[in-house]
Amino acid sequence: MVPLADKIRPKNIEDLLGQKHLLGKGRILNKIVNSGIIPNMIFYGPPGVGKTTVANIIAKNTNKKFYKLNATNASISDIKVIVKDLDSLLTANGVLLYLDEIQNFNKRQQQSLLEYTENGKITLIASTTENPYFYIYNALLSRVNIFEFKPLNKNNIIEGLKRALDILENEMSNNSKIICENKILEFIANCANGDLRKAINGIELAFKTSNKNENGDIIIDESIVQQCMNSSIRYDKFGDSHYDILSAFQKSIRGSDPDAAIHYLARLIKAGDILSICRRLLVIAAEDVGVAYPNAITIVKSCIDSAFQLGLPEARIPLAEAVILLATSPKSNSCIKAIDKALKDLDNKDVGEIPDHLKDGHYKGAKNLGRMVGYKYAHDYKNNYVKQQYMPNNIKDIKYYEPGENKMENAIKNYLLKILKLQY
Template identity: 65%
Template sequence: MYRPLADKIRPTTLEEVVGQQHILGKGKILNRIVEGGTISNMIFYGPPGVGKTTVANIIAARAKKKFYKLNATNASIKDIQQIIEGLDSFDGINGVVLYLDEIQNFNKKQQQSLLEFIEDGRITLISSTTENPYHYIFKAIISRSTVFEFKPMQDSDVIKALVRAVDILKEDHKNTTIEVDDKALNYFSASSNGDVRKAINGLEVAINSTNPNSEGIILIDEEVARDCTQSKVFNYDMSGDSHYDILSAFQKSIRGSDADAAVHYLARLVKAGDIQSICRRLMVIASEDIGLAYPNAAMIVKACVDSANMLGFPEARIPLAQATLVLATAPKSNSVVSAIDAALQDIEQVNIGDIPVHLKDAHYSGAKALGRGIEYKYPHNYENNYIKQQYLPDNLKSRNYYVPGKNKNEKVIFDYWKKIKE
């Protein structure tokens, strides 16, 4: 039966696993667990193709317990019930190890069905997920498990796996010489974006689809690698972590005035075709992070956003890049968001009191009888269109919500009003 190359070269020992040295390196926690052979409940979190399933299989192989494997994509409560029914049999006398792949696809009820048996130790759960477990996994399961984060592979690690795959392929093609040059290996690695499985699949397609040359050699160079590799893997899910992580990095790069990083994260969002999220984030940044330091930024961004929505991709990338660079290079101030958040906090937490009577609506018959508006001073009747009077409620009259940012524009305005009010 045909076995995909990625499955054929799957490591069976920790020494064969590439990458993840922060948890698998000598003396690291997961390494110690595997070497010790004592298994606890674990959750493996990370992108596809970085070794989660491989490491889970290695750990399970070391346990002297009955081993079950389910994929939450197509498993059901019935499958879990069948495992639970076997706990009282001879096979389950020492407990069982359940490896549950893609656990985020189990709903709350399905996850809860495991709790009793995880808690008393009859089931040891090793689960994997590509989504943030703190968002998608039932909190009671998380509290009984150790979460290990798997990182995207470095190019050097992916190339190690590719070299190992080539060696195995040579064994399968003993009557044919296979040569994969360094540029091809580098291309497979770079286009995989840290996904070892993706890189190996590309290599397998290249070798299986390339005929031997006149010298009987299957030669895989960069050109062949390009032909046999799909578009670069890009980890992006509109409802998942990658979506919010990229948006977060995008805004923080603009806030930090790093134009290069801002354009980089914009390119990721453009590649994903997520025009709505880009536009919304640019609009809020214009007020949240630039605000009164450069008020015109909001108008420029609105114009760029309107242009982008009218154009659509691919041309939309241009006005979006313009808006991004305007914001990244603009002076920064968070005085707007600080002011409104401070005011909202008072509304939530403080007895705000009544509106001063002289500010209340006086445009109706009988208003004067209620004292409405009688003591109100109309600012335009005074010099510089200003007259001192109380506007905040009595309970808040000493509050100061707006604190000018330390930038040229707000300083000029602050100095102007300071002079007028004095």
């Protein structure tokens, strides 16, 4: 029995839902499809957004022999079978190979395609849900064009669901109908999170498990749909989405948006990834809040300790406390700028020797080497400060720490102006 998701698959570009940035009139992929001149391509994007459908449409518009493989279970021997056909009458116009989930091919398997994609005997269209810049080897990457497919929006999903219901209704006998309220379609679309295939599978399951009324009509109600659908925020602890969510999480806190920060925290909690949350919160406390509110890292550490001690679901509470604290705290990146500048100098400059008067002198013969000779003990002087050189000679005038514009660092700046007579 053919799944509903395959029955609804569009046969031409105009009927495809979403991806207007690629397939709209005048857009690059639209032009490629209509020209019939197909380059090597990788379609990158989440599941259920039309990658396979576009590949199928392209295949039908060419006069090349079409092969389809899934890298999950394919091997080099499968590639060799295709290569053997390259010089036959069936492949006189070349071969179009659609390779799904190409990220599952190792380096050797990917390299087996290089010669034939280079000479044009095989035109490769590959698809992947993972970032190709992480998973595709450079030699192959340099020979393909990458197109990113986006998650479908709610209206796209609802339109697809309506098409699916029309197909199901046309297959019913005795002029029976499917009764499904718009709010149920909206619920399915929200749960699908941009994945039309997931939405279609959900409505198909709801259709098959719903009751009929006295007229033989199928009534798809909310209780059935809730059992058929569950929200699935895309998250792979070792994949691209993991870093995307963490990136958005930190940027939202850095941007002082507590609502967005809490939203991304919820995504991470939903995935059960406490460790990544806690590590990132500690980084943010030092990198983005820093000296503007030095106690933040202490409070965040306490929240993190509490989260680990409590475990989920209660851990969500101290983690939310830490997120809101950081998002609403004054910000300063003076610490990370200072240390990164110092590290860069170590890589790019001859910084020179540590001054002799700062070197360890607590051993016999140290004075003979000039160790600690002339060193001034700061606590012996007024305000616990005495002017002396601490930097190596080669970089003695460099400043690494530049106080930020916030209450705490303004106080630091005033202290340095008063005691050290430094100008900022």
